[in-house]
Amino acid sequence: METLIWNLFDVLLLTALLALGWSALSTSNLRKGIALFIAFGLVLSLIWARLKAPDIALAEAAIGTGLTGALLLAALRDEESAPAETSVQEPGNRFYAYLLMLVTIILTLILGWGLIDALMNRQHPGLAYDVFAQLDQSGVSNPVTAVLLNFRAYDTFLELAVLLAAVLGIRSLNITRQPYLKAGPVLSGLTVWLVPVLILMSAYLLWVGAHAPGGAFQAGAVLAAAGVLLRLSGYPAAGLPARLLIRRAFMIIGVLVFAMIGLGLMVLGRGFLDYPVAWSGSLILLIETAATLSIATILIMAFLAGESGEPEHQEKPSC
Amino acid sequence: MLSVPLIYGLAGILLFTFALRVALSRVAFLRRVLAINVAGAGIFLVFIATAYKGAEQAADPVPHALVLTGIVVAFSATALAIALARRLNRSADND
Numbered sequence: 444m445e446t447l448i449w450n451l452f453d454v455l456l457l458t459a460l461l462a463l464g465w466s467a468l469s470t471s472n473l474r475k476g477i478a479l480f481i482a483f484g485l486v487l488s489l490i491w492a493r494l495k496a497p498d499i500a501l502a503e504a505a506i507g508t509g510l511t512g513a514l515l516l517a518a519l520r521d522e523e524s525a526p527a528e529t530s531v532q533e534p535g536n537r538f539y540a541y542l543l544m545l546v547t548i549i550l551t552l553i554l555g556w557g558l559i560d561a562l563m564n565r566q567h568p569g570l571a572y573d574v575f576a577q578l579d580q581s582g583v584s585n586p587v588t589a590v591l592l593n594f595r596a597y598d599t600f601l602e603l604a605v606l607l608a609a610v611l612g613i614r615s616l617n618i619t620r621q622p623y624l625k626a627g628p629v630l631s632g633l634t635v636w637l638v639p640v641l642i643l644m645s646a647y648l649l650w651v652g653a654h655a656p657g658g659a660f661q662a663g664a665v666l667a668a669a670g671v672l673l674r675l676s677g678y679p680a681a682g683l684p685a686r687l688l689i690r691r692a693f694m695i696i697g698v699l700v701f702a703m704i705g706l707g708l709m710v711l712g713r714g715f716l717d718y719p720v721a722w723s724g725s726l727i728l729l730i731e732t733a734a735t736l737s738i739a740t741i742l743i744m745a746f747l748a749g750e751s752g753e754p755e756h757q758e759k760p761s762c
Numbered sequence: 763m764l765s766v767p768l769i770y771g772l773a774g775i776l777l778f779t780f781a782l783r784v785a786l787s788r789v790a791f792l793r794r795v796l797a798i799n800v801a802g803a804g805i806f807l808v809f810i811a812t813a814y815k816g817a818e819q820a821a822d823p824v825p826h827a828l829v830l831t832g833i834v835v836a837f838s839a840t841a842l843a844i845a846l847a848r849r850l851n852r853s854a855d856n857d
Contacts, residue, residue: 449817453766457773464777464800468784473792480796487803494770494814495821499806499829507833511799511840518792518844522851543787551779558771558808571815571822586823587830595827602831609838613845618852660834738834745841748848 456493459486477515484508497656498587501648505664506742513671514746521620582723584654591658592727596716600701603734607698610741613748620748626676634676641669649735653724659731663738670743681743690740697737701730767811774807791847795840802836 463486467479484507491500574586574594581589591599626634645666652658674681684690704726705716713719718726781801785794806829813825 453769457769461773461776464803465780468781468793468797468800473790473796476793476796480799483800483803487807490770490807491810494766494810496810496813496826496829499810499826499833502830502833506837507799507803511837514837514841514844515792515796518795518847521848522792540787543783547779547783550782551775554775554779555772558775558812559768562765562768562771562812569813569815569822570824571813571820574823575820586820587826590823590827591830595824598827598831602835605835606838609842612842616845616849618845618848620848658830660830664834742837745838748841748845 452493456486456490460490473519474516477512477519480515481508481512484512498585498658498661501656501661502664505661505668509668510664510671510742510746513675517746580720580723582718582720582725582727583652585652585656585658587656588652588658588727588731592730593718593723596701596705596730599734600698600705600716603697603701603737606738606741607694610694610744613745618748623675623677631676634672637672638669638682641665641672645669645735645739649731652731653728659734659738662731662735663742666735666739667742667746670739671746674743674747681747683740683743690744693736693740694744695737697730697734700733704730766816767814770811770814771808774804774811777801777804777807779804792844795843799836799840802832806832 460483463479463483467476467483470476470479484503488500488504488508491497491503574590577594578584578586578589581593583589583593645662648657648665649659649662650657652662670681670683684693701716708717708719709715778801781797781804785797785801788794788797809825809829810821813822815821
């Protein structure tokens, strides 16, 4: 009976997900499509929670849905204000459309067969056993944080470098954007209440990540959400420090602290990012704190994308 | 009774291939970005579905860490793509 209820729940979630995904991409109205995409992301968060991935559920709700949604809506606004590019014709080549459809169906069948074969005949235990066997040595008790900042810390280090590279790429494009409309009194009033709560929630997620779902990515995303909210309610700096030097320091501090700790451990005769067991908890917290600041700054700057974020442009009418 | 990794994994594959088709067949830039984001969600779903080991056991945390990283990278790639498109639009206006 219990399995039946779970199965009903699964079918309901998946039907909602596929229907939302399909309609987000099929509707002719792009604004509606983005709104459906945000709803799609929320259903996806529920699915992550259902599949025992609460860390991803938090990240999906904050980044995959919240920040990406805000980014896409802002991009749509910019595109609508540039009328030259709005009347793009879809290609009318039917042969191409049929060929693409055929290739898609074949690809779906191959992938589906591969998945069924892997699940039925090649069941592999994965790395879960190894992670849980070594968890005591990692300095944290949340297995996902242990993988991200201890067992595979090298990957996370490089990921912060990728984030930095992306935001440097955006800044080097030197884009100019339209100012936002002035925020209404309800949004401004709500922001005053929400931003302190978001900062507190971010600090909580950072701290709790050691032993429960949370961590630097979720904390950074929630902090970035506070910045985006500030930007949309008429603060051009979006909560970032006014001095460019400090802002740049925030951008690189995550990569910097990560690299310094890794290199420092090499000087002490250990491997790169091979923490001593006694220090690993504190080192992970130090890296995560720096990473949270960097991730939040980078995500906010990616959202601003050259638009009035610079303090020297503040004299322009920007709200 | 349904196998949880199987149905969620198949749904992920369906999302991926459908969104890939939309991304390849449309011209409007933002719709392509939207489609690539949906395709990415499909791939994440396959990962997490195969990491699920049943109601009693804990799930495999390694794919979870990969997907967490993937979500953040997907956001920064989306932001970079939109910035590049804005720059292209501006270049086209100046011609």
